[in-house]
Amino acid sequence: MNKEFSYDDNLASTYDKYTGMVGKVAEADETAAFLERFSSGRSAFELGIGNGRVAIPLSERGVKVEGIDNSDSMLKLLAKRTDLIKAWKGDIADFSSEQRYDLVYCVYGTLTLLFTREEQIACLRSAAAALKADGILVIEVRVPALDGFVRGQRTTTTFVDHENTFVGAEIHDPLNQNLTSTLLWFSGTSVKRWPERIRYIYPQELDTMAECVGLKLAERWGDWARGEFTDVSKRHISVYSRAPSQSRAADFSPCGV
The missing domain is CATH 3.40.50.150 (Vaccinia Virus protein VP39)
Incomplete structure (x- = not known):
């Protein structure tokens, strides 16, 4: 990896x-x-x-x-x-x-x-x-799950509560079955970035x-x-x-x- x-x-x-x-x-x-x-x-x-x-x-x-x-x-x-x-x-x-x-x-x-x-x-x-x-x-x-991509890109909100919000941004490469993504975790005034790349x-x-x-x-x-x-x-x-x-x-x- x-x-x-x-x-x-x-x-x-x-x-x-x-x-x-x-x-x-x-x-x-x-x-x-x-x-x-x-x-x-x-x-x-x-x-x-x-x-x-x-x-x-x-x-x-x-x-x-x-x-x-x-x-x-x-x-x-x-x-x-x-x-x-x-x-x-x-x-x-x-x-x-x-x-x-x-x-x-x-x-x-x-x-x-x-x-x-x-x-x-x-x-x-x-x-x-x-x-x-x-x-x-x-x-x-x-x-x-490959629905929702527009020109190979997709942004989704995956979790929301009173304090936290998870927003995911993804890029799709269908030829290689690759997804490169970043999860942005907003919690109060802080932001964490969680990158991921999968096949x-x-x-x-x-x-x-x-x-x-x-x-x-x-x-x-x-x-x-x-x-x-x-x-x-x-x-x-x-x-x-x-x-x-x-x-x-x-x-x-x-x-x-």
Whole structure:
């Protein structure tokens, strides 16, 4: 991930408040409950573990959780919250682990922060290599919402209360499936700027990318409560297992990357 778009100390320190305001902290227990059935009492590895929003409630369910993140600031926040989770700095597009896990998971659209298809497939390949033979990979990403762009630009207001306003400005590059955006957070008299750059992924495309590394779709849901995934869903939670004929995912790459 481009360092220009990584969490600095200022953004990391406000992450808890931001995720709480948009409902992601309240959702963490539901996420952990979903993930627990693939790792109950066993082992899990999180890609982009951040401050432990999901990893901590999952570990409290008896799962041994480890993870990586590219942000020193977020890892420091995690270390302050718990000493039960082993996490280290790393690039989710290119990592290796001697240990094999029952579950590898990547939530909140973290996979799309990798800005090229090649990096995203490399991440999936690394994740597949970290799985046990019967391991499971879980990915949460947003369904691309591309309405409202005018000449490749869009401005939206995503949250308003008596004190805070979130205004998002985005530029769309459809040829590369890229969105470059800035969230402006107005709170009282202060303004915070939160830049982000993603490569969005269509659900069927993610399935094909998973096939490139020897994985197949096992389940797809519209939310962590296992609601149905439909044509109006805003995100999907996709569950992948190893393809039957593939004993080693790294040996299977029909996509040529």
